[in-house]
Amino acid sequence: MFVRDHMTPDPITVTKETSVLDALELMKKNKIRRLPVIQDGRLIGLVTERDILRVSPSPASTLSVFEVNYLVAKMTVKDAMIKRPVTVPPDMTIEEAALLMREHKIDNLLVMEKERLVGIITQTDLFEALIKLFGLRRPGIRLTLKVVDRIGVLADIARLVKEAGINIINVANRHKDDIYTYVVLRLATDDVSSLLPALEDRGYQVVHVSSYNG
Template sequence: MFVQLWMRREVITVSPAETIANACTLMDTHRIRRIPVIDQEKKLLGIISKEDLKKALPSAVDASLTETARALARQVRVDTFMTRAPITLAPSDTLEKAAAIMRRHKIGGIPVIEENILVGIITESDIFDAFLEVLGAGNKDTRIELSVSHDHTSIYKVFEVLATYDTRINNIAICNNHSPKTKTIMLRIESKQAQEIVDELWDIGCKISSIIHED
């Protein structure tokens, strides 16, 4: 899956001349933790996050401080503390790449650009949504989790079993388990013959770890 399918295209942004106080108000109003900074042509100049502000100017985010301190936040410009040349992605990048970058750099969102023009933003919440979609969370079907050997024919045998029944495969995910011997397959299927399928999977050597019927 690609970033362009899951990114948010309607992005809350600020100009570099915006004040820190107003940027914080936008974050609170829209319940977001970061805002891209763009110019009039929508070119990405940087990004400002609440974590940046907490470290650099606590008065901007701490309501318990004095009015004098908060007044400072109403005077300081966003470009004073924004991260310049932030990490970015292209719409054609994969979600795996986005997730790996977020994990490596410990960030929760990445601007998406084309020719340095901001076209969206992808966040950890969007990654979670995609993950749930891949796993079929919320589907009314049968979830079967099983282990097979790493032998290259094992997955083919599973599909051969499924092909012999009137079965609709909604989702499939494969995990290598960090093991040289086995891998885990998660299937979500719709079939009136789910029990027969499970029995035959046992017969071909699969180890069924769970069967959940979600209505």
Template sequence: MVKSFQGVRMAPPKKTTAQPLLVKDHMTTKLTTFKPDDTLDQVMEILTKKKISGAPVLDESGGLIGIISEVDCLKEIIKGKYTNTPKFPSKVEDHMTKNVMTLSPEMSLFDAAGKFLEFKIRRFPVVQNGQLLGQISLSDLIRAFPKLRQTTW
């Protein structure tokens, strides 16, 4: 009787569906936004009510022109305290960050993580062809990584 020995065979790899690793798959799309002529009083009330730390500022046509954050509001509060000249209600356009760094919706989460570490900011607007599509925050990024399978890294 002849026995055949074929050796150890490796099972073919199982097909896995790739986890989305792009900013567009993990960004927030329902955003609170502000206008340049909104007041800091309004901003602080809305940020507090919605428990968020900042939001994009859009012009009349919906184009992104800045970001207003709790830090921007705090700067004005502190400046007014020391100079005894609080400027409330002052306008968003006078206090927002105007030079806004944005991310592409097609950027990988790993590249986005690098940007968060490099610039040490809490949120990036996601823009394509000049249009605001959403925003990705550090929290969005942190929530995304545990959901990814090790094999997709």
């Protein structure tokens, strides 16, 4: 699960001389909220809908509507853009990309390869990647177990699932403390009646069972 697999390739770009009105129209037309800024083939910034609104005259301004329109018409992307946007390589994992967005409190990353802009990845792209990773659109059963965190526990659980004739869509875990961890299984079945007793006999506590339609 790498950035290159989930980014939007060859994003629409503008130059620093592009008027903010043209930039907004471009965003509206293409249903996007951000535009990388390119000058002479080089990335020099990023402009977002929010940035443009931030630098535009406030409606509470004492300026007349004509003065406001005149000032906005003269503004260019250069007046609103972020000059040093955060960039990542295409071979970065989506987990690292998500952490980077959180650390910088941003909702997108520009993807660079050999000093060339090749894509953009947003929070929405990361959510979609996680949906695919966890198999959330595939129907089945979601099973949560509380288990002792020890070597071989996942292999043992997988063996019991296999013996029940059930396919595992996805496995995830979250540590509860230094002793226990929660193991979440997404199973390609609508019946775990034969599996649950086998798990409990092995000392695995069934915390939650639910079905989902994908």
